[in-house]
Structure formats: structure tokens, C-alpha cells
Amino acid sequence: MQHTHDPQAAPLPGWSTPDRDFPGVQAHPPGELSRGAVLDVGLKCPHSCAFCYYSYYDGGPGQFTGVRKASMRPTSECLDIVRAIAGNGLTHLDITGGEPTVHPGLPQIVAEAAAKGLAVRCITLGQYLMRVREGHRLLDTLLENGLTDILFSLHAADATAFQETCGGSLDAVLSAMDALDSRGFQYACNTVIMERNRRDLPRIARLAVSRGVYAINFIAFNAYHAWRGQEQAAALEAPYTKIRPFLEEAVAILDAGGVAVNIRYVPLCAFPALARHVVGVLGVAYDPFEWRNRCLNHDKPAAYCAEPLPIPDSGIRPVYAFTRLEATSLDGSALCGMRGAQFKLFPAQCAGCPARGACDGVDPVYLSRHGAGEFAPLQEAVQGPLLASRLRYGPPFLVKTRPTADMRGAMAACLAKSNSEVR
Ligand code: SF4
Numbered sequence: 001m002q003h004t005h006d007p008q009a010a011p012l013p014g015w016s017t018p019d020r021d022f023p024g025v026q027a028h029p030p031g032e033l034s035r036g037a038v039l040d041v042g043l044k045c046p047h048s049c050a051f052c053y054y055s056y057y058d059g060g061p062g063q064f065t066g067v068r069k070a071s072m073r074p075t076s077e078c079l080d081i082v083r084a085i086a087g088n089g090l091t092h093l094d095i096t097g098g099e100p101t102v103h104p105g106l107p108q109i110v111a112e113a114a115a116k117g118l119a120v121r122c123i124t125l126g127q128y129l130m131r132v133r134e135g136h137r138l139l140d141t142l143l144e145n146g147l148t149d150i151l152f153s154l155h156a157a158d159a160t161a162f163q164e165t166c167g168g169s170l171d172a173v174l175s176a177m178d179a180l181d182s183r184g185f186q187y188a189c190n191t192v193i194m195e196r197n198r199r200d201l202p203r204i205a206r207l208a209v210s211r212g213v214y215a216i217n218f219i220a221f222n223a224y225h226a227w228r229g230q231e232q233a234a235a236l237e238a239p240y241t242k243i244r245p246f247l248e249e250a251v252a253i254l255d256a257g258g259v260a261v262n263i264r265y266v267p268l269c270a271f272p273a274l275a276r277h278v279v280g281v282l283g284v285a286y287d288p289f290e291w292r293n294r295c296l297n298h299d300k301p302a303a304y305c306a307e308p309l310p311i312p313d314s315g316i317r318p319v320y321a322f323t324r325l326e327a328t329s330l331d332g333s334a335l336c337g338m339r340g341a342q343f344k345l346f347p348a349q350c351a352g353c354p355a356r357g358a359c360d361g362v363d364p365v366y367l368s369r370h371g372a373g374e375f376a377p378l379q380e381a382v383q384g385p386l387l388a389s390r391l392r393y394g395p396p397f398l399v400k401t402r403p404t405a406d407m408r409g410a411m412a413a414c415l416a417k418s419n420s421e422v423r
């Protein structure tokens with residue numbers, strides 16, 4: 001595998017040994033490539049998330065027909081991938097789907113990952129964790145088998161909105177969180193930001209702080225994959241300026257509560273006051289929980305699925321390289337460049353932006369719908385594909401390696417240090 005040390009890597013600001021102060025908390029050196037991996041157990045899923053990127057995945061008119069009919073990867077193949085991931089020197093594993101808790105082999109897969117020394121996290125909507133299977137509650141079985149962490153999907157803060165957004169029960173999630181809280185097991189959340197929940201972001205933040213959430217990833221809905229060209233996508237996607245006040249309030253609540261915040265897949269100037277939280281496709285390989293190997297290759301052998309993808313010394317994969325472009329976008333905005341083959345576009349004002357080297361640019365569909373008026377040069381220094389302020393923001397670089405690690409305590413201590421250094 002590629003050597004993972006980046007020459008810009010530095011110890012966590014002011015704190016090199018969190019594992020001594022907070023057992024089970026490791027500091028990932030900011031600027032160093034992630035050593036995280038993913039096992040995708042198959043796309044089968046009983047849920048109905050409005051934003052699902054596997055919507056229409058079978059090519060038919062039913063949004064969820066594809067994920068209902070999808071198969072699960074056999075347990076034996078999953079175990080082979082887990083062993084290959086561990087053999088490649090990766091240190092922590094996300095298990096995802098579809099919905100991985102409906103995979104019958106999940107307890108065995110978790111046990112194998114733990115036995116191989118991987119910190120193992122399950123990504124779930126949390127609907128089946130409290131269900132009893134063969135006389136045992138699934139959550140208890142997974143914890144007994146060595147599960148280190150859980151990443152819940154939390155897209156709403158009240159039962160009705162949760163049900164309308166994903167077809168599930170918020171009570172089921174909160175029951176699982178209660179059970180984890182009683183054991184001192186902390187966990188993280190993903191929240192997809194959509195038009196329907198942007199005003200609720202502060203409520204979601206308060207709910208997270210009131211539970212054992214130690215990190216939250218706010219993921220802006222982008223019209224990727226099957227959503228390209230779908231008119232329904234327009235109703236899901238909110239303009240950044242309309243998200244901004246609610247997201248700023250949510251982040252202030254989470255900062256005060258000692259919860260790490262990541263904001264994914266937006267231009268760096270989308271939320272200027274929150275720039276240290278923003279990571280796009282360029283910087284994501286440096287976030288310690290992110291995946292270095294391939295996902296969604298159900299027909300490929302274990303060695304292919306477990307192989308870490310190479311990242312060049314520049315930190316930017318050729319597929320995301322910047323190229324100058326003299327053209328106009330569909331909305332008539334003048335452009336100055338693009339990443340990849342128009343994967344993202346740069347409006348004219350980006351030409352003089354000091355942060356451009358670390359910025360994804362603007363999604364072409366977003367630009368055609370909302371125009372370029374929201375974007376303005378960000379006066380921030382860049383180191384490789386990351387903002388310098390991101391590298392100084394400590395909490396996202398703390399990694400959970402034991403089930404009962406006090407991540408919140410470590411986050412709060414680290415955040416206090418990070419904030420004192422920028423004053
Ligand atoms: S849980 Fe995941 S796969 Fe299932 S509907 Fe929601 S987003 Fe799609």
C-alpha cells in the first residue's frame with residue numbers, strides 16, 4: 001500500500017497523547033492520510049430515505065425498488081474483505097449497506113474485524129438494534145462481539161419528521177442511544193442537510209448534545225448519481241444562504257457541547273464562518289474516519305475491494321485536478337475553471353481566491369439552479385488540499401478505538417485547546 005505519512009503531517013495541536021488522558025482516544029496527525037476502510041455488505045435496505053443516493057438504482061420508476069430487491073454480499077466474502085483490509089495496514093472499519101443490521105452475518109463480521117485488531121463501526125438508521133434475534137438483542141450481540149462505534153443517521157429531531165424523511169421510527173433510534181448511554185458507549189451521527197430539515201438543524205444539534213453523540217457530520221444534499229437530471233432533486237436541495245443561519249446556530253450548540261462537527265461536500269466559502277468544519281472530496285482522504293478503499297464493488301474480489309486507493313504527493317487525485325476553463329455555466333455564470341471533467345465548476349470570482357487549491361468548486365447542477373452569487377473568495381491559507389484552519393481544528397482528528405472511550409471529554413479538552421490557539 002502507499003506510504004500514508006504526509007510531509008505536512010503535524011501532531012494534534014498542543015496534544016500528542018490523548019490516549020493517556022482519555023483511554024481509547026487516539027490522535028490522528030492532521031494532514032496525514034486516513035487509515036479508515038469500508039465494508040459494503042450489499043445495498044439491500046428496508047428504509048425510504050428521501051435523499052437516498054441509491055434511489056432508482058435499478059433503473060425503474062420506483063425510488064426504492066432497487067434497494068428492496070438488492071442482494072446481500074455473502075458473509076464469507078465479507079470476512080475475506082475484512083481480513084484483506086486488516087492485512088493492508090488499515091486500522092478502522094466502517095460497515096455499511098444498504099442497512100447492515102439486516103445482514104444475518106453482521107455479528108460474525110464484527111467479531112472477525114475486532115479479532116483482526118480493527119476498530120469497527122456500524123453505519124445504521126438504528127431501527128433494528130433493539131430487536132431480539134435468536135434470543136439476543138442485536139445491539140448486545142454486536143457489543144459482545146467487539147463493536148467499537150456506531151454512526152447513526154439522524155436527519156430529523158421529531159418523530160413525525162423522522163418518519164416522513166426516512167420511513168423509520170425516531171423512538172427506535174433513541175431507545176438504542178439510551179441503551180448505549182447507560183453503558184458509557186458514545187457514538188456519532190450523519191445528518192443530510194435538505195430543504196425539509198434546514199430549519200431543524202439547531203434542534204438536531206440539541207438532541208445530539210443531550211445524548212452520547214461525540215461527532216456529527218452534516219452532509220449537504222448534492223444531486224449526485226441517480227439524482228442527476230431528476231426534478232425531485234430540486235425540492236431536496238436548499239441554497240447555502242438559506243441553510244447558513246440554522247447551521248451556524250447548530251454548530252455553536254455542538255461546539256459548546258464538546259461535539260466535533262464536519263460539514264461535507266460544499267464549496268469552502270458556502271459557510272464562511274464555519275470554514276474549519278468544511279471538507280470536500282479533495283480533503284476527505286485526510287479525515288481519519290474516511291475510507292481509503294473502494295465501496296460498491298459487489299462483483300469484485302476481496303483484494304480489489306480492500307486495496308487503499310493511491311493519493312499522489314499533491315494530495316489531489318488526477319480525477320479531481322483543476323483545469324482552466326473559459327466558458328459559461330447553464331445559468332450564464334462566467335467560469336474560470338473546473339475539477340475533473342466538469343465534476344465541479346469554478347465561477348469567475350474564484351480566479352483570485354487564496355483557498356481555491358483546497359476547494360472542490362461548485363456542483364454544476366447547484367450552479368445552474370442557484371447561480372454564482374453566493375460565492376466569494378475566502379481569505380484563508382491553504383496547506384495541500386486542506387485549509388490551515390482545518391488543520392488547527394483538533395476534534396475531527398480524534399479517533400475512537402475502544403467502545404467506552406470518553407470521546408466527548410477528549411473533544412471538549414481538544415476544542416478548548418484549538419480555540420485558545422486561534423485567539
Ligand atoms: S438507509 Fe441508506 S440505503 Fe437505505 S434508504 Fe436510507 S440512505 Fe438509502
Ligand code: SF4
Nearest residue numbers: 267269350353359376
Ligand atoms: S471563491 Fe470559489 S474557490 Fe474560493 S472558496 Fe468560494 S467557491 Fe471555492
